[in-house]
Amino acid sequence: MNKNRFIYGSIIMVFMNFLMKIIGFAYEVALSKFLGAEAMGLFQISMSTLMTFLIITTSGIPTSVTKLVAQENSKKNYNNVESIFNSTLTFNLFASIIISIILLLFSEFISIKMLKSKDMVLGVYFMIPAIIILSASSILRSYFYGMKDMITPSIAQIIEHLTRFIIIVGILYYVCPVEPIHGATIAILGISIGEFFDLMWSLFSKKRLYKTKSNYPIDKKNEKSYLIKVLYMSIPLTISGSFGVILRFINTILIPNRLMAAGYTSSDSISIFGRIMGMTMPLIGLSFIVTSALVVNLIPSLSEQIALKRYKDIKRDIHLSIKVTLLIALPLMSLYVGLSKPLAILLYNDPLVANFIHIMAYGTVLLALQHTFSGILLGLNKQTSATVSSIIGMILRIILIYIFVGDPRFGVNGIFISFYGSNTVILILNLIAIRSVVKFDIDYIDIIGKPLVASIFMIGFIYLSIHDIGNLQNISTLGFVSSLLVGSLAYIFVLFLTKAIPKNLFKKLIKLP
Known part of the structure; x- marks a missing residue:
């Protein structure tokens, strides 16, 4: 009961x-x-x-x-x-x-x-x-x-x-x-x-x-x-x-100031910061809707299993959590890469955001895996490792922002360098910490290859269902949402076709605790 x-x-x-x-x-x-x-x-x-x-x-x-x-x-x-x-x-x-x-x-x-x-x-x-x-x-x-x-x-x-x-x-x-x-x-x-x-x-x-x-x-x-x-x-x-x-506060204050040092006006610097943090990042972090729920169930499960030394079950749950994370993050990444301009127009009515969405799209997978890995470390009682990794990554980001963003040769691109550099380091450190507790193998074709193939089909179906995607003025919000639904169904169909979705996936996730 x-x-x-x-x-x-x-x-x-x-x-x-x-x-x-x-x-x-x-x-x-x-x-x-x-x-x-x-x-x-x-x-x-x-x-x-x-x-x-x-x-x-x-x-x-x-x-x-x-x-x-x-x-x-x-x-x-x-x-x-x-x-x-x-x-x-x-x-x-x-x-x-x-x-x-x-x-x-x-x-x-x-x-x-x-x-x-x-x-x-x-x-x-x-x-x-x-x-x-x-x-x-x-x-x-x-x-x-x-x-x-x-x-x-x-x-x-x-x-x-x-x-x-x-x-x-x-x-x-x-x-x-x-x-x-x-x-x-x-x-x-x-x-x-x-x-x-x-x-x-x-x-x-x-x-x-x-x-x-x-x-x-x-x-x-x-x-x-x-x-x-x-x-x-x-x-x-x-x-x-x-x-x-x-560290986040320093990062927030530093970016507009370093952009001004690179030659941007105060208004342009804050606008760029707003487009990245207020418009692009909510999209990049959309996968957290699923990974947050996953982590809530994952932590107590891993905590119990590590206490009982059930390493086979730990490996199973870690593999399942990574798989689910990529099943969500990879299609979102593909969507942002392939449809950055329509998304910028329909969501924000701001074409300038499209370039930021396109460049930072690959960060969707990076941040989603980082979030899941942090949850895994908490479940394995390695919360100190997760905290240290995060602090190291954020310090590195501040250093990279100071060096690259303030350099006129890089400017805005320095923000992307610091974003990818720091988050990659955090991800690698978290992975090393996880592997220090439990060794596990990854079937890259299954957890990366199959979702990527399904994502390509998804983008293809979206482009086919919107005949005039280059002319954004002729695309209604309802039409675009409908095409997204068609693309999502195509994605799910290909996943089932390639047997990328584990049997009884939802039951497995609920039974994690």
Whole structure:
């Protein structure tokens, strides 16, 4: 019965994760279409700045709360559970207010030096409510995870994505066309709007689901002792998590600055950054919709098998996860290579994005495998190796950006060099770490050759079904989507024909745990 409940919960989580990713992708596409490249660049820089300010309250503390809540809940010490929740929520709110004051004091510096415009100071102000709300909602989410309630936070995140999409896209629909600075400010406001609804649902759910758990007065001294425990546990997690956030922040700030050093204007630099990070990368990362669900099921399976030393089952699951990853990533890569211009026009109404999509298309496979390999390492209890690989890769990316992007001979191409160079290194390091635990063989014809052949047929069918693909003005969105469906069916048909899809694939994925 417990196993059936676990499988049922896994299916629900996979579906919710899929729905959340789809809404998130649709939101990013809508934002890009309404705002344009420069506004998306400003928004991406703002997001990176916001995440840097949230390091203290959202890096290590939520994970520590989840662990302690799970421990005390398993012992039925509900008063202790409430002590952990109350003390950490109070601390996070207090810390977020302090952080907000610092942000307020340096708002003009951030808007001029980082966002390259004094007029973006209003956008910086809009980060303040986001900091406070995100700090509170992270504690609530970790509380639910500790109570082994995965459904409530998943629903909260769907509500967050959906309300943000409806409200912000609705506002942009009525006010567009809009200046890049104003558009970016509206997008920043959207973070607080979505998180507010997430927080309200989470608070309501906690009161409704867990209001009878604590029957005795909570000891304030107990709260203090648990807060100290949480903070002590969170220190190493915060330090390791902050490396990634800070390195990403440096990467975000460095690219526009090095482009300007190469001779680009401030507006062009931010526009290029917006086209790459705000328009191209959501497409390249689309495979994460599937790999995220795969990793969720893969980690507990590998953790159990490594403890029992079932190396045959470990090899089977690793091979299956790589195969599924490539079955999704390879056709997406082929789609971006073959149809970069139609996608740029229909999704973003921006022909300049086509070149970026075409060049970065091969990164689809690279990032998808990297994501899956990271999940495998977590399942094999090699999380340190995954973290070290990621940090090495990001440091390398910063070095390559500084060297190549600022060189007028490379300019924008330096971004692609740093992207492929750093991610290839991360992938190789992860693969070496996996092979240090378990050796496994790969049938390259089966997992690469067959999906590539099927992808070629898919692109061919799409071109055949759209007679005038070179004349984009004559292609309707419905017609293009229909041709994608035809191509997808052709892809699946060839996979079945070549026996590239394992028998009972879905059942195998569900039974991974």
